[in-house]
Amino acid sequence: MKVKVCLIGKGTVGTSFLQLVKNKRDDFKRKFNLEIIVSSIFEHDGALIAENGINIGEVLEAGKYFRNLPYWKEKVRAKDLISTMDANICIETTPTNSETGEPGLSHIIEALNNKIDVISSNKGPFYLEYEKIKNLAKKNNCFVKYEATVASCVPSLGIKEQLIGNEILSIRAILNGTNNFILSRMAAEGVDFAIALKEAQELGFAESDPTLDIEGFDAAGKIVILANDLLGWSKSIDDVKIEGISQIIPHAIDLAKSDGYVIKHLAIAENNELVVEPRLIERYSPLNISGTLNVVELETKYAGSIILMGRGAGGLEAASALINDLLSILKNRGFSE
Numbered sequence: 025m026k027v028k029v030c031l032i033g034k035g036t037v038g039t040s041f042l043q044l045v046k047n048k049r050d051d052f053k054r055k056f057n058l059e060i061i062v063s064s065i066f067e068h069d070g071a072l073i074a075e076n077g078i079n080i081g082e083v084l085e086a087g088k089y090f091r092n093l094p095y096w097k098e099k100v101r102a103k104d105l106i107s108t109m110d111a112n113i114c115i116e117t118t119p120t121n122s123e124t125g126e127p128g129l130s131h132i133i134e135a136l137n138n139k140i141d142v143i144s145s146n147k148g149p150f151y152l153e154y155e156k157i158k159n160l161a162k163k164n165n166c167f168v169k170y171e172a173t174v175a176s177c178v179p180s181l182g183i184k185e186q187l188i189g190n191e192i193l194s195i196r197a198i199l200n201g202t203n204n205f206i207l208s209r210m211a212a213e214g215v216d217f218a219i220a221l222k223e224a225q226e227l228g229f230a231e232s233d234p235t236l237d238i239e240g241f242d243a244a245g246k247i248v249i250l251a252n253d254l255l256g257w258s259k260s261i262d263d264v265k266i267e268g269i270s271q272i273i274p275h276a277i278d279l280a281k282s283d284g285y286v287i288k289h290l291a292i293a294e295n296n297e298l299v300v301e302p303r304l305i306e307r308y309s310p311l312n313i314s315g316t317l318n319v320v321e322l323e324t325k326y327a328g329s330i331i332l333m334g335r336g337a338g339g340l341e342a343a344s345a346l347i348n349d350l351l352s353i354l355k356n357r358g359f360s361e
């Protein structure tokens with residue numbers, strides 16, 4: 025079986041996706057008799073297009089000089105060309121504009137309008153326009169998958185299928201590695217917020233403008249997607265009560281510690297409410313993870329608490345989730361091993 029893919033965004037995640045497609049080519053052929061053909065790779069200023077398949081090794085080898093390859097087309101935009109692409113699946117990995125969801129939202133809508141299945145690592149479109157995307161996918165008989173948008177490779181959305189015989193009642197999670205790193209450093213070293221943030225920036229864990237992370241908007245977007253998918257809600261980011269971590273002082277962390285607690289930045293979905301805020305949790309709670317990890321605790325009706333934990337960021341981590349989504353779509357379309 026051959027599947028044609030159009031990739032939008034050749035940054036950290038997009039490039040890692042290409043790397044995995046290349047690394048796993050023989051595996052896919054042997055295990056599934058599957059060939060993934062990448063026929064277009066869009067950037068903001070043009071695209072690599074080769075209908076019969078781009079030589080991925082050549083693109084990866086070219087590194088940042090990929091625009092010198094002969095099949096680079098200047099100034100073409102994904103939004104204008106999706107309808108002409110002969111692709112089965114569109115992979116969206118552009119950055120998020122947190123207010124408009126663009127450019128990803130238009131890419132996703134255009135792909136679905138053209139009956140192309142969608143896989144995304146870009147969360148903006150989903151926490152802003154979840155219902156619209158889902159309804160359009162349903163109307164056009166398309167699959168839309170977005171595991172990487174929440175906790176990257178941690179199967180926080182995929183778990184739903186594994187818990188089909190159970191019922192998820194509520195969610196408590198740590199979904200922003202930057203904030204967890206900052207709070208972990210404040211607790212371990214007694215340093216104040218500004219120093220821990222600077223350290224996170226120097227180590228490359230925090231953006232130069234960290235507002236979306238530290239003020240809780242990133243985690244808020246992710247808990248919206250989790251709650252809508254796992255609990256069947258229909259919320260958007262406007263429904264989340266959000267408080268960041270920038271006001272937490274070392275004294276508060278010390279007081280918590282002396283009583284056997286830690287302060288963590290939790291994203292919570294329970295009792296039909298979404299909250300992102302600093303909370304006290306017991307030192308021995310499974311949510312007391314350190315560093316840049318993510319954790320998701322699902323309270324279930326018939327099996328108590330179930331915990332998922334792992335790396336919530338990183339190119340290859342996110343790309344592995346994209347590959348999972350791709351294989352899952354193919355399986356749903358009747359492709360078997």
Ligand SMILES: NC(=O)c1ccc[n+]([C@@H]2O[C@H](COP(=O)([O-])OP(=O)(O)OC[C@H]3O[C@@H](n4cnc5c(N)ncnc54)[C@H](OP(=O)(O)O)[C@@H]3O)[C@@H](O)[C@H]2O)c1
Nearest residue numbers: 033034035036037067068117118119127145146337338342
């Ligand atoms: N990195 C991670 O660990 C991770 C994990 C999970 C999810 N995500 C999400 O995945 C997405 C990609 O992340 P990333 O780290 O790969 O970001 P990135 O390195 O900034 O890559 C994004 C790429 O998209 C390109 N782009 C921007 N506008 C475009 C447009 N209109 N059409 C086509 N391409 C466009 C950018 O090009 P220019 O730079 O040239 O503008 C850049 O190459 C983001 O939404 C992010 O939140 C990232």
